[in-house]
Amino acid sequence: MELDRVLVMPGDEVRCPQGSMPGFGTYENSEGKIVANQIGYPAIYNKLVCVNPVRGRYIGETSNVIIGRIAQVANKRWKVNVGSPQEAVLHLSAIDLPTGEHRIRSEEDQLHMREYFNYNDLLSAEVQSLTQDGKSMALQTRSNKFGKLKNGMLVKVSPMLVGRMRHHFVQISGVDVIFGRNGWIWVYLAHNAEVEVPLNVRQEIVRVACVIKLLNLAKKVICAESVKEVMDCLKEVLIDEILSKNSLGIVKENAWGIEGEV
Amino acid sequence: MSDEILFYGLRQDGRRPSDLRHSSINVGVIHSADGSACFSQGNTKVMAFIQGPKQNRFEKEKGKISCFLTSARFSTTGERKKVIRGDKKSSEFEEFLKGMMESVILFENIPHSDIDIYISVLQDDGSVESAAINAVTLALIDAGVPMKDFLISCSCGYYNSTAILDVTYTEGLSYSVISEFRIAVMGASGLVAYVNYEQFGSSKLSLEVTKELMALAIEGCRQVHFLIREFCMKTYSY
Structure with a gap:
């Protein structure tokens, strides 16, 4: 309250x-x-x-969906930069193997760690647990919705604007968006196969990313509903004019403030 | 340059003895830093950047503060500044600032985390240290670092039995002045955290004068605190 x-x-x-x-x-x-x-x-x-x-920086909570970048490949674990004071840890046992089998991780798997996640790879994950002082966290990607990210664009916003929502994986005007609670938002085209993203989809990705940036500048709640609402308001604006003072004014008028419960 | 500071009760720039210079505040000037602030007071202009709280390298429970003060070569009036970092005066101030900030920042809330403070002096027109403390406070608030209180600073000088607030560069050069009497105060509780002064010659500071200067500087700090609070209210509320 x-x-x-x-x-x-x-x-x-x-x-x-x-x-x-x-x-x-x-x-x-x-x-x-x-x-x-x-x-x-x-x-x-x-x-x-x-x-x-x-x-301030992101403070972790259990079961948050977040997006991170691999900072270090260490012994049986990865260190992940998630924009919080401490680097998060992703254990080798906390990931899904590409083959999908369930077994105890062997030394063979340790040798292949860089094939799963290499330096600077982006990934989506869930906060599994926090250490006792509540500052450092352990992540897990044990589900097919989490894992390495590709075909998209990263937007960093203030973590205070991204609240808890029912669905963190949403589809907005033909592109997919992952809202990381740490303020990192991934706008992408969900596709399993290696395909080249078509031009019109790329433009849509940029448009959604720009709208999220505008919401961040206007200090408004960033969620699927608010992004959709602003997308509707800025339908007619060309992509190269979307990040302008004019559209920032429109966002300030139309989107709801932080009071609106998500 | 004239040695006179007060003409008919007014100073060179038209201020009365107990007036502050006009100050302007800005935060979020650098996006790659966690917190940044620009504080200018008259022609003195100081920027501060905060990097952190970030993971410390040696996994110690209590983090540490590092402090780096640089001044731009073009910051001083007249000649180009030869040394921009690491001279005795700035190293001393870095140490002072580190101590002050350690007393204000609540490290138990950010275990295993370090904080780096970078200060750059863009223009030097007197009272640089005071402006730097104010800029660092603002930058720490902008970075969301847990702190006990605001740390607000103000300087004053003493000329011909008159105390003057917020000394400029030329006023600081004049003889017979306690050139810069600096003080840092906790904003809300009003506790004094730091007192330091520079003087010319061997003139000692008497108790009465010290009291007078303290009272004036605390009043100045109160005004600066009010300005910073108003600014934060305006910028951060949504």
């Missing part, structure tokens, strides 16, 4: 009922008052007072 919608800054006292406890984004000062430690909007869950940040 949100408390009164006032932006709090580091050092500001969070107004909350008696007997509340300091949670994420707050601390208790020497006078026993609950004080914010980052810029954001305060919220209260049972007795826990939190500040939902408006800036």
Whole structure:
């Protein structure tokens, strides 16, 4: 539940009922008052007072769908850059083998790790678990919807604008979109075979990516519905004019703000 | 250059002794950094960038802060600046800033994470250190780093038994002035985090003068804090 919608800054006292406890984004000062430690909007869950940040890196939560880039191939695991303070870990046992068989990973598999995921490969995954301090996370791609990404374009937005939604894999005007909770969004053409993406689809990919960038600039919620709505508003605009001040104004007027629950 | 600073109670740029220069604030100036800010006060202009919180290299529980101060070669009035990084004055300030920020940043909320602070001085017209502290505070807020409080800084000087707020470069050059009395204050709680001053000659700072300068500088910090708060309210609310 949100408390009164006032932006709090580091050092500001969070107004909350008696007997509340300091949670994420707050601390208790020497006078026993609950004080914010980052810029954001305060919220209260049972007795826990939190500040939902408006800036900062992605903080992981279990079962989030995210997009990451391989930073390191290590012993039986990959280190994945997901835009959070710490690199995430993807264990060799947490991926689907290309052959699809279920067995204990052997040394043979370790030798082939670079064939599954190499440096700088993009992948979609799910957060399986967090370490005890809640900062570093383990990922898994044990489903055919997760895995290596191709035929598309990556857009990075503020992670605070991408909320939890029913479907993170959606189709918008003929192209597919994965909304990573870490603010990385993949716009692509889902196709199993190696094909060249046709020109009209590429243009559509760029259009969707530009709309997402506009929503990020306008600080509006980024989800399938808001992207579709803005796509409708900017139907007539040419692709090379879509990232303009004019269309940013249209987005600011038409899309809903962060208050709209997703 | 005249040694006079006050003419009929006004300073060279027309300010009264207890007036701040006009300051302008901007955040998010560099997109590749996690947080960035540009703080200018009169002709002094400082940029700060934050990289982090990011994974530290040696897997220690508590992260560390690194601080890098560079000034542009064209930053000073007159001659080209010969040394742009690593001279004694800037190294000393880097150490000071590191200590100050360590007391403000809540490391227990970001375990195993380092923070890099890059400051570049674009124009130097006095009170650079104060402007740098303000810019770093803004950049840290922009990066979403958990902090106890704002750290706000302001400088003042002392000339012919008058305390002047926010000294410029030329005012700092004049003799018989406590050229720069710098102070950093926690914004909300009002605690003083840092006091430092430079002086000419062997004149000692008396207790009364110190009190007067402190009071004036704290008042200046209060004004800067108000400006920064207003700016953050406007920029970050949605």
